[in-house]
Amino acid sequence: xxxxxxxxxxxxxxxxxxxxxxxxxxxxxxxxxxxxxxxxxxxxxxxxxxxxxxxxxxxxxxxxxxxxxxxxxxxxxxxxxxxxxxxxxxxxxxxxxxxxxxxxxxxxxxxxxxxxxxxxxxxxxxxxxxxxxxxxxxxxxxxxxxxxxxxxxxxxxxxxxxxxxxxxxxxxxxxxxxxxxxxxxxxxxxxxxxxxxxxxxxxxxxxxxxxxxxxxxxxxxxxxxxxxxxxxxxxxxxxxxxxxxxxxxxxxxxxxxxxxxxxxxxxxxxxxxxxxx
Amino acid sequence: xxxxxxxxxxxxxxxxxxxxxxxxxxxxxxxxxxxxxxxxxxxxxxxxxxxxxxxxxxxxxxxxxxxxxxxxxxxxxxxxxxxxxxxxxxxxxxxxxxxxxxxxxxxxxxxxxxxxxxxxxxxxxxxxxxxxxxxxxxxxxxxxxxxxxxxxxxxxxxxxxxxxxxxxxxxxxxxxxxxxxxxxxxxxxxxxxxxxxxxxxxxxxxxxxxxx
Numbered sequence: 279x280x281x282x283x284x285x286x287x288x289x290x291x292x293x294x295x296x297x298x299x300x301x302x303x304x305x306x307x308x309x310x311x312x313x314x315x316x317x318x319x320x321x322x323x324x325x326x327x328x329x330x331x332x333x334x335x336x337x338x339x340x341x342x343x344x345x346x347x348x349x350x351x352x353x354x355x356x357x358x359x360x361x362x363x364x365x366x367x368x369x370x371x372x373x374x375x376x377x378x379x380x381x382x383x384x385x386x387x388x389x390x391x392x393x394x395x396x397x398x399x400x401x402x403x404x405x406x407x408x409x410x411x412x413x414x415x416x417x418x419x420x421x422x423x424x425x426x427x428x429x430x431x432x433x434x435x436x437x438x439x440x441x442x443x444x445x446x447x448x449x450x451x452x453x454x455x456x457x458x459x460x461x462x463x464x465x466x467x468x469x470x471x472x473x474x475x476x477x478x479x480x481x482x483x484x485x486x487x488x489x490x491x492x493x494x495x496x497x498x499x500x501x502x503x504x505x506x507x508x509x510x511x512x513x514x515x516x517x518x519x520x521x522x523x524x525x526x527x528x529x530x531x532x533x534x535x536x537x538x539x540x541x542x543x544x545x546x547x548x549x550x551x552x553x554x555x
Numbered sequence: 556x557x558x559x560x561x562x563x564x565x566x567x568x569x570x571x572x573x574x575x576x577x578x579x580x581x582x583x584x585x586x587x588x589x590x591x592x593x594x595x596x597x598x599x600x601x602x603x604x605x606x607x608x609x610x611x612x613x614x615x616x617x618x619x620x621x622x623x624x625x626x627x628x629x630x631x632x633x634x635x636x637x638x639x640x641x642x643x644x645x646x647x648x649x650x651x652x653x654x655x656x657x658x659x660x661x662x663x664x665x666x667x668x669x670x671x672x673x674x675x676x677x678x679x680x681x682x683x684x685x686x687x688x689x690x691x692x693x694x695x696x697x698x699x700x701x702x703x704x705x706x707x708x709x710x711x712x713x714x715x716x717x718x719x720x721x722x723x724x725x726x727x728x729x730x731x732x733x734x735x736x737x738x739x740x741x742x743x744x745x746x747x748x749x750x751x752x753x754x755x756x757x758x759x760x761x762x763x764x765x766x767x
Contacts, residue, residue: 439728457639457719458729464717471628472636473719 312385312510312517313358320363324351325370325384330462331486332541333390336369343367346482346541347388350407353533354508357524376400379511386521387509390483394442402514403507404521409553411500412443413481415469415488422476424498428454434474436465443479446502466491480504485545496547529555556739563730570726571747573640577722578709578751581647585708586701588648589655594685596660607656614653619714622646627718643715643722651708658700662693695766702759709752723747 316322326347327334334345348367355365368384375387379401392410393403414435416422428435429451437444439458447456457474459465466487469477477484481500488494510517528534535554542550560567595607614622623646630637637645666689674684694701716724727744731737 439732445733458725459719460717460728467628468719471631473627473631473639 312514321366322355323366323385325368325375325378325387325389327389328369331490349537351388353528354524357527358520390506391509392504393507401509402512402518403509405525406505406507407525408506410480410482410504410506412446412502413484413500414497415477415484415494416497418493418495422497425450425501436468436474436477438462438465447478450501485548488546559739559743566726570723573721574712574723577644577712580644581708582705584648585651585655588652590659592656593659597663611653611656614649619650619711622650623714623718639718639720643718643720647712654704658697662697663689665696666692698763706752706756
């Protein structure tokens, strides 16, 4: 009993120490003015996905992340810092991106992040840079043409745990059964093995999957609106203004459409012209 | 935490039921299959020993998740459609049966060889001697390690979450991502697992006392 007590007290005191250490330190990075810091170091650090085809995917040959969001981030950096500005990239996932932004490891998140009211409570968003929408991925020759076809007993839709897309399915096709898998690769595997009729998530991500898996295509177009925005810390009005301004410039110069065409130009079932700006 | 039970009660209950059902099915079948292979391992027939050895070594040394994913992904591609729950339960049964086989084998081998010889000398066949003389003693020896295997089985049933088997862990993931209250959710899930495993562990202890 005495030993147990000693163990508990050691754990408690070490936790307390950890808490004190994290609370100390100078002004947190996340509260410093990003624009001033970026201009000093001539660098903006972006959090991007490294596992999402077409948006941000690690190229194993030269270990560089490539994709639509990476190209956009580079273009925006050049608009904000001038032609010599440098864009640094840090890999994030859906669960690590918020903490990394909050503790100042990255200046902005550009990682297929939908602007939602809940997230707006935690972070600020730029204007939307990509008009995603939820869609379906089905096998070629599948009788499912749109989300209404799934609204019948016995239909199974595959999704990923923690995405709002599974909740949307309950709204648009309440009779369908939803299987939530742990990530997109697993969901794709389940679709291939016939565990469900369709896979649902944002069309941009599905586009990447259909490019990688010939024989599967997007069906029915987007049935929700999921605008992707660049997330930044709150209390950075200057950075937000600069980002929106840079985004407008990139759109007006036609660079946006060029990047869009480069990545989404030949995806079966996705009309990139609808997304042009 | 009370809010979680309150708002997601039906999901938790469904998950609890699925976990319990999967555990009971897997427990019964893995005990039968495991004991069968344990007997195979100790028979004088070489072919059976080899088969048992291969079965045990293969399934004991592959991660449970791999076995389960195999049934979830590969079987529907070539043979027949099976859902996540079935795939998970089959995977869990096979995986656990390999461990149970090893446990029961150790029990059989710890029974003094004189018992078997005596039984055979009295005219019992090998199977009769196994059934009436050796196995009853062997099971008494292996109750504590078997209890371990059963408890592991219940906890391992969380593998169903990966193949959308609607078990406790799956519902836990769903609730955590829906309520954004990760910690309370997993505490609730932990408590529900304890509700299954604690009585099991006390029951095993009771059996051990009663039979030993």
